Amino acid sequence: xxxxxxxxxxxxxxxxxxxxxxxxxxxxxxxxxxxxxxxxxxxxxxxxxxxxxxxxxxxxxxxxxxxxxxxxxxxxxxxxxxxxxxxxxxxxxxxxxxxxxxxxxxxxxxxxxxxxxxxxxxxxxxxxxxxxxxxxxxxxxxxxxxxxxxxxxxxxxxxxxxxxxxxxxxxxxxxxxxxxxxxxxxxxxxxx
Ligand SMILES: [Fe+2]
Numbered sequence: 434x435x436x437x438x439x440x441x442x443x444x445x446x447x448x449x450x451x452x453x454x455x456x457x458x459x460x461x462x463x464x465x466x467x468x469x470x471x472x473x474x475x476x477x478x479x480x481x482x483x484x485x486x487x488x489x490x491x492x493x494x495x496x497x498x499x500x501x502x503x504x505x506x507x508x509x510x511x512x513x514x515x516x517x518x519x520x521x522x523x524x525x526x527x528x529x530x531x532x533x534x535x536x537x538x539x540x541x542x543x544x545x546x547x548x549x550x551x552x553x554x555x556x557x558x559x560x561x562x563x564x565x566x567x568x569x570x571x572x573x574x575x576x577x578x579x580x581x582x583x584x585x586x587x588x589x590x591x592x593x594x595x596x597x598x599x600x601x602x603x604x605x606x607x608x609x610x611x612x613x614x615x616x617x618x619x620x621x622x623x624x625x
Contacts, residue, residue: 456580463576468523470569471511473530477504477562480534484559487541489552492610497559500599507592514585533561549615556607563600570596 481504485497515522537558544551570593577586 468525469527472524473527474508492606493552496602496606503595517585549618552611553615556603560603566596
């Protein structure tokens, strides 16, 4: 018959094994999400110039160009995170981001070239992208903290703030330069 002490030791070991297993699967999940957002950012480096080119107003083109630079740096920041975790940088196709950008560009193409309605469509598409990223980075930063990867968490928080800033910038462009004017454009067209 096992002694009392042996029984409690083996229980403790079992608990520890279980915790290790859970941490490993959480780490796996974290890495898988990181590969997903890494793909998404690299994809955006290719997609943002198309949106910039399609935009009608200078202020929207500038806002997109600025966020393209930030996005290029984010790709590097994610590579740093892979390095911190002693993992190879690896991208995994993000079907969500692929879908959001594809649909966004399709909607944009349905608007008239050179119109302000086109800018409204671009801003809506870009904000859908930002909100996806805000959700992804918020989740990733939280998991990194749970895993005790504080340095990775702080880089992820930094990126999260950049995405929120991009979202605010788009709202400003819409409010100051695009939405009202787009409506005027419609009204003028109606009068003709
Ligand atoms: Fe981003």
